[in-house]
Amino acid sequence: MANPLSSETQIYQKIKNENIVVHPLVWELMDHHIGNDIQAVQFIAGNYVVSKKLEDIPAEDGKKILARCEEMRKFLKKLKEATKKD
Secondary structure: OOOOOOOHHHHHHHHHHOOOOOOHHHHHHHHHHHHHHHHHHHHHHHHHHOOOOOOOOOHHHHHHHHHHHHHHHHHHHHHHHHHOOO
8 A cells, every 4th residue: 555544553453353344245346346447447557567568658548547546436435425324
């Protein structure tokens, strides 16, 4: 992770200590939506950075990557709204 939370280690420990679990339906949604978007980003970027002839990512494909990132953000916002307690 690029920028972990300052308290991230403690958060993971609390999750383990308190046996906090994520419902399988939530994991199914996350695997589907986030997994698909990450895979798309990997395919787009991979075409340019993992080949024998390295190339800059063209603006049009960069826009596709940004669109996939936005889809992940929207999904996480929707999931948060559906799962937060009032």
